[in-house]
Amino acid sequence: MMKIAKLLLHCPDKPGILAEVTDFITVNKGNIIYLDQYVDHVKNIFFMRIEWELMDFLVPQEKIEDYFATLYAQKYEMNFRLYFSDTKPRMAIFPFHLFPITKETKEEQEKKEMELLAKHKITFIVLARYMQVISERMINAYPNRIINIHHSFLPAFVGAKPYHAAFERGVKIIGATSHYVTTELDAGPIIEQDVVHITHKDTVQDLVNKGKDLEKIVLSRAVQKHIERKVLAYKNKTVILN
Template sequence: MLKDYQTTLEEYCKNNKDRARLLIKCPDQPGIVAAVSTFLQSFEANILDSSQYSEDPEGGNFFIRMEFDCPGLPEKKSQLEPGFAEIADKFKMNYEFRYVSSLKKTAIFVSKQTHCLMELLWEWQNGELMMDISCIISNYDDSRELVESLGIPFYYIPANKEIRNEVETKQLKLLKEHGIELIILARYMQILTPKFVSNYPEQIINIHHSFLPAFVGARPYERAYARGVKLIGATSHYVTNDLDEGPIIEQGVERVNHRDQVKDLKNIGKNIERSVLARAVKWHLQDRVIVSGNKTIVFS
């Protein structure tokens, strides 16, 4: 199965070698879309998809996601990006070109519960999540057999708050060696330090097992049960130094009732968690997310 998937990856990259996405955030003003479209046309690019959003036409920010096909793109890159700088300057743009054939090198962090990890691996094997899973890191050894059966490097690094700095030093070394561009916390039950997070701004995606901002922190299902909630949920967000308060990418909920005990809430929640995390990761991989302050713009 892994060999088939590697073939799929290679075919995907080959078929998309001329495809790229342009993400833009800038102050709203007339002429932005026309200027960008004209520029891409000058490189014989065909715009396949264009989504835009204005926070407020009078003084707000403007966001664009454009996906385009450009014949000979690998050879044109060296002129495309420097050439766009003049337009970016004029409109005061924060922007980035992302190339579809450059799959993001990804590390998945997991603890004892594996339902989110298994969902990610399943969708990865089926070609739903186009990423290069470079390694999986865990503070439990339980997932080793599953991960290594797929040919993915597995690193067991025991962790707790007493040795957190030592652990993160090892983890950061591994991430650097693998050239990691995206970290997915698939129910990794350790708090990351500001030093760790600062190395990967807007590149760490977490799944929290509650419908944030309700029940931030530990034991949310127990606290939801004690409060007698009628809806439980899960939230996938980018990690910041504020616990469970980073920009939200995706959320999901499910109805529960007074008959459901804590164990029932956890079982129901597992399905929500894994689907919410998988959607958030997919949208990140497809460059559909732009962060604005502590919010996200997610283009469908």
């Protein structure tokens, strides 16, 4: 299979950025196979995602990041990430906790978790009904690499039985949201969302079933976009470059 480089970047928008990045690749005999870019004209930020084949690329793979940082990132104040198709992301799933966790056991558990993540070279984490607050230390160790899924009733329908509350309110749609985890609870950059329609004929159990199915779909889409390197997070928003 052809080895591919994937570059994602954002920086203050200036003339010539697109031309310089593509020129860097083509001059070094890289074959560009994908390019997408977007400009936030309100904040004046340029976003870009580009892929190219490495078979005939003149810059050694291990030196591309240094070359790009020296030649362009400093010049344009770029924040960039470089990935290669032969490096597969390793995911850890943190499942729902069945028993209450005290502060002491939580700290000990997190220490073991971080040691295990480092040992297995985990690159991102998915929370599956984890129902625990992730510490600031863990979040800082995995910035924009911890993905959470929850029902979109938050904060309107908080608590242990949001679908029951939604049923009592007579909602017409229910939803799910997948987002990156930040230190602010359930307020990180949103990756994926979707909704399903509800009628008066639906029971509470119908809402629960539809909601859980939707959560699985939304989480799957978010993880897929993340591992395909299509998500650029900036401040508390995301740009999805497809």
